[in-house]
Amino acid sequence: MKVTNEKVDAIVVGSGAAGSxxxxxxxxxxxxxxxxxxxPERGNDDLISSGxxxxxxKWAGSPVVEDGDNPVGxxxxxxxxxxxxxxxxxxxxxxLHEEDFQSRSLYDEGVDWPISYEDLQPYYDTxxxxxxxxxxxxxxxxxxxxxxxxxxxxPLFTQGEILARGFEKLGMATxxxxxxxxxxxxxxxxxxxxxxxxxxxxxxxxLANPLTIHLPIALQAGAILATRSTVTRILLDESGxxxxxxxxxxxxxxxxxxxxxxxxLAAFSVQNPRLLLAxxxxxxxxxxxxxxxxxxxxxxxxxxxxxYGLFEExxxxxxxxxGGQLVNQDSYAKNTHAASGAFGSYQWMIANAVKPNDLLGIxxxxxxxFGNDLHEFMKNSAPHFASMTGVVEDLxxxxxxxxxxxxxxxxGTPLAKVTHTTxxxxxxxxxxxxxxxxxIFEAAGAKxxxxxxxxxxxxxxxxxMGNDPHSSVTNxxxxxxxxxxxxxxxxxxxxxxxxxxxTYTIHALTARSGDYLLANWNSIIS
Amino acid sequence: MAQTRRRFLRNAGIGLLTFYVSGCEVELTxxxxxxxEIAHRILSDFEVSTLNALGEILLPGSAMAGLSHFVDHQLGxxxxxxxxxxxxxxxxxxxxxxxxxxxxxxxxFSQIEAKRTFADLNPSDQTGIVEQFSQANPDGWQxxxxxxxxxxxxxxxxxxxYGTKKGVESLGIPYxxxxxxxxGWNG
Numbered sequence: 001m002k003v004t005n006e007k008v009d010a011i012v013v014g015s016g017a018a019g020s021x022x023x024x025x026x027x028x029x030x031x032x033x034x035x036x037x038x039x040p041e042r043g044n045d046d047l048i049s050s051g052x053x054x055x056x057x058k059w060a061g062s063p064v065v066e067d068g069d070n071p072v073g074x075x076x077x078x079x080x081x082x083x084x085x086x087x088x089x090x091x092x093x094x095x096l097h098e099e100d101f102q103s104r105s106l107y108d109e110g111v112d113w114p115i116s117y118e119d120l121q122p123y124y125d126t127x128x129x130x131x132x133x134x135x136x137x138x139x140x141x142x143x144x145x146x147x148x149x150x151x152x153x154x155p156l157f158t159q160g161e162i163l164a165r166g167f168e169k170l171g172m173a174t175x176x177x178x179x180x181x182x183x184x185x186x187x188x189x190x191x192x193x194x195x196x197x198x199x200x201x202x203x204x205x206x207l208a209n210p211l212t213i214h215l216p217i218a219l220q221a222g223a224i225l226a227t228r229s230t231v232t233r234i235l236l237d238e239s240g241x242x243x244x245x246x247x248x249x250x251x252x253x254x255x256x257x258x259x260x261x262x263x264x265l266a267a268f269s270v271q272n273p274r275l276l277l278a279x280x281x282x283x284x285x286x287x288x289x290x291x292x293x294x295x296x297x298x299x300x301x302x303x304x305x306x307x308y309g310l311f312e313e314x315x316x317x318x319x320x321x322x323g324g325q326l327v328n329q330d331s332y333a334k335n336t337h338a339a340s341g342a343f344g345s346y347q348w349m350i351a352n353a354v355k356p357n358d359l360l361g362i363x364x365x366x367x368x369x370f371g372n373d374l375h376e377f378m379k380n381s382a383p384h385f386a387s388m389t390g391v392v393e394d395l396x397x398x399x400x401x402x403x404x405x406x407x408x409x410x411x412g413t414p415l416a417k418v419t420h421t422t423x424x425x426x427x428x429x430x431x432x433x434x435x436x437x438x439x440i441f442e443a444a445g446a447k448x449x450x451x452x453x454x455x456x457x458x459x460x461x462x463x464x465m466g467n468d469p470h471s472s473v474t475n476x477x478x479x480x481x482x483x484x485x486x487x488x489x490x491x492x493x494x495x496x497x498x499x500x501x502x503t504y505t506i507h508a509l510t511a512r513s514g515d516y517l518l519a520n521w522n523s524i525i526s
Numbered sequence: 527m528a529q530t531r532r533r534f535l536r537n538a539g540i541g542l543l544t545f546y547v548s549g550c551e552v553e554l555t556x557x558x559x560x561x562x563e564i565a566h567r568i569l570s571d572f573e574v575s576t577l578n579a580l581g582e583i584l585l586p587g588s589a590m591a592g593l594s595h596f597v598d599h600q601l602g603x604x605x606x607x608x609x610x611x612x613x614x615x616x617x618x619x620x621x622x623x624x625x626x627x628x629x630x631x632x633x634x635f636s637q638i639e640a641k642r643t644f645a646d647l648n649p650s651d652q653t654g655i656v657e658q659f660s661q662a663n664p665d666g667w668q669x670x671x672x673x674x675x676x677x678x679x680x681x682x683x684x685x686x687x688y689g690t691k692k693g694v695e696s697l698g699i700p701y702x703x704x705x706x707x708x709x710g711w712n713g
Contacts, residue, residue, distance in 0.1 A: 040606070049703035052689050058614045060606035066616050075614035080606060195702035203704050318699045356697060357681070357689035359611060370584045370656065370680055378688060382697035 007259040008032045013231045016084020018490035018510050019266030020210035025514030027221035038230040039081035047201030051358035054200035057088040062409035065417040072301040072420050073456040083210040090323035091180040091207045093504035100498040109343050111495040114467045114476040123508035131208040132186040135178035142329035151183045159315040159386045160325035160351035166444025174326040180208035196353030198322035232411045240283025243486045249411045261525040262485045269459040269492040273402040274416040289480035296402035300460040300497040303430040305390030306452030307437035308365045317385045324349035342429035344393030345499030390433040393499040395423035402462045463492040477516040485525050556592020568601040576629045579645040581683045583652045588683035611681045631669025
């Protein structure tokens with residue numbers, strides 16, 4: 001099929017976690033689906049184990065202008081090419097907690113979701129079985145209700161054992177970190193060999209990325225994946241109430257059109273609102289689906305709490321998963337650190353696999369060192385290094401936005417400008433987490449403990465869902481309030497960031513949306 | 527004799543860079559390129575000497591490991607093929623002006639401080655210069671922010687020394703690749 005000037009059932013913009021899973025759902029449901037991916041094709045053979053090579057998986061599309069005191073780190077967090085950011089994600093898949101969905105109602109802070117945990121639980125369970133998660137539901141005492149994990153917890157290596165004793169000494173619990181990585185053979189997928197290269201992309205199918213899970217399903221069901229196809233505008237009918245397709249640019253810069261009954265925007269939290277704003281028209285003068293004025297608002301990024309230490313023992317810190325070996329969510333209750341002026345949840349991802357170089361490598365934990373001091377640090381640290389990362393909730397702030405820059409990209413589309421400054425209560429929570437983290441390392445017997453700077457991890461919000469069309473962009477299925485056959489998928493829908501990694505919830509929400517779309521197809525498209 | 531993108535990717539991914547010597551295409555590691563004195567394509571000789579001098583202060587051995595050839599080669603790549611860590615640090619492409627601007631600022635500052643180019647200073651004075659611009663922009667510094675330039679160049683030096691299989695193993699830890707780069711950055 002030639003992907004131009006034809007009409008299909010559905011266009012999916014983006015081939016990452018959300019795009020690939022919604023494409024699979026719709027294609028298996030009998031719909032003719034075309035996935036338009038701005039970046040290049042990727043295959044497992046491309047995923048060479050190297051922190052240097054891994055940089056090719058990061059964003060390389062139109063530049064994003066960043067502003068604010070705490071930038072979201074778009075180029076590091078976003079992906080480029082088939083599989084999107086899920087190709088370099090660490091597959092840490094905890095569930096949101098019940099209270100995450102009712103933060104405003106329970107605490108008068110943050111924003112309520114338009115659904116409850118109970119609404120999402122069946123989809124968490126289904127996705128868990130489909131994609132495979134390794135964990136120990138009983139040991140994970142904080143975990144909300146759900147089916148047991150289909151695979152046993154990930155193995156514990158020396159770094160995990162060392163840090164676990166710090167938690168234990170302080171009366172804190174640990175459990176295997178829930179990872180969408182195979183701890184045993186699962187549905188024909190090989191078990192992980194725990195070599196710590198998750199960030200470079202997993203070429204053996206152990207990690208549940210789009211190349212392994214949903215793209216094969218989508219393509220086998222007849223979906224078409226068109227790479228080097230950058231969507232530049234969403235097209236509307238004369239009434240302005242329905243989308244008719246998209247305009248996109250090919251690698252040579254040629255503009256083409258593809259028509260469809262339904263368009264799903266799954267191009268991540270920054271490009272989705274950018275496309276909506278850039279698709280303004282007479283009927284939608286402030287941007288498509290933006291009658292509420294909230295498109296682009298409440299962009300969030302988890303402030304990562306980075307704790308490092310050196311131990312007498314050999315830690316084998318190069319082994320395991322990039323995300324870690326163990327989890328602790330003792331500080332998940334949102335008022336745990338209220339005395340510090342903080343609000344929100346956080347979890348610890350304990351014993352991250354780490355390599356010597358790159359942004360998160362050992363060398364950058366001490367950016368002040370250079371010369372022979374750096375050599376000495378590297379030689380002394382590599383065998384004895386340990387780390388853990390706190391995923392700290394970032395409260396939504398309306399003024400943290402994706403907007404359009406005055407600059408245009410090569411296609412003539414305004415660049416996205418992302419402005420983000422962390423809420424004071426979230427910053428206080430990040431500080432509280434660091435204080436706790438240092439105490440844990442000291443209790444574990446570290447001979448040296450230090451922390452890293454605040455860094456943005458994950459990008460969330462910007463096209464927030466809700467029940468009220470005046471204060472949200474979509475309903476709980478990602479269906480735009482203003483345009484019935486325009487769907488948004490991905491972490492941009494999240495009204496709040498919670499204190500856990502978002503990808504599992506992206507999959508659960510997308511599965512729920514897919515069921516809704518298939519069950520209500522005719523009424524949605526006409 | 528243009529290099530195809532696929533060839534660039536294949537070679538760069540395993541640590542080889544493609545050069546043209548006497549009209550023939552040869553594949554070399556950055557260190558081999560340095561040893562054979564392969565011409566740089568983006569950076570001038572003066573910029574190369576400054577970069578290598580800076581690299582030796584930031585991480586001794588990085589110049590010998592082919593720092594300037596690694597950086598120069600990547601500056602010639604398209605933004606999506608570029609392997610420099612700078613690509614995800616929020617700097618607009620092309621990246622060459624960042625490096626060229628930073629190296630020029632470093633030399634200008636050296637002239638102000640010591641009446642010599644950075645490469646002509648002794649290691650002790652070079653270290654003193656690095657200590658200054660790595661903390662904050664010195665008075666008269668005109669280029670990318672000094673601390674950020676330091677951070678980026680330091681990472682480039684770490685890449686060529688410790689980002690390879692050989693470099694990782696030199697630290698006493700195994701590389702353990704799924705898909706192993708057959709040749710390290712420094713051979």
